[in-house]
Amino acid sequence: MSATGSLFGLAYGDSMGKPTEFRRFEEIVREYGPAGPSDLPEGALVTDDTQMALAVAEALLEQPAGRDPEPEPLIASLTKHFVAWAHSPENNRAPGMTCLRACGGLAQGRPWTEATQRGSKGCGANMRVTPVGLVPGLPEDTAAGIAQVQAALTHGHATALAASDLTAFATRWLLAGMAPADLVPALRERCREQRSVYQGTWLGDDLWRVPGRESPQDFIAHGWDDCAAVLDRLAAALVRPEPEADPCLATGEGWIAEEALATALLCFLMHPDEPVRALGRAAATGGDSDSIAALAGAFAGARLGMAAFPAGWAGRIEYRDRLARAGAVWDRQ
């Protein structure tokens, strides 16, 4: 159980899914075999998923020590790191359009409530949220507010907010030692319990004002309902898992937020004690393979720690110094 394990697990999955992201399932298994890849690719480069997760992690690390992060300074740090990512020459890893558009607005100095893409529930917000689940000692409501507002900077859709919240909480709970078998029931319970909770302290009083939504509670309930529906599909898939089939057939291709969460969980939960198998499966999917594998890796690493992955991987993965630095701060606390 470690923050370092989760950050490296995210990067390992992202790297394994990078060469397979835009390829068909049949083509991937023809090349790698039915279980998918079992090693990092040559060069072990990652994609925008890890780059943006590092942006979130480093914004969190910038907050004053000894007290809980507060909305205004944290949003300023997130904005700074997202814009730096957008302008970086290393931002050449098939980044999502929603992030590029929103970061363009943020870079011009527009407030995030104007820069955000309100119609987008792409997976770009929850593929980067797992570091929020690794910060020690955050009160639940603060963790929820941070998970959602980091999403809201680019993806203003209620489902992107709810899926980011659940993704952060899955990571947090696994880090705290929750048994894998308890995870889906706990996430479904959270959908029920949070259904009418709008994190106004963090999200402000404007984001929910979209056509067809009557109140903040009504706005966010639609997001939780989308997540609850895909968790129903996940629970059904786990009754009779098919480890050699394309997981996307059961829980979706993962281009959208709630499906990325569910399909990543499916890969992780089919192999909760074998992270390399979980990542191989997640990388060999017909959908958004790098994001699915990145999340599966973050879950597996939070639960199992660094020792569960092959020893040689840590010295090969791109951004290993930044991943190690963030993990060391949180594992020490």
Ligand SMILES: [Mg+2]
């Ligand atoms: Mg990516």
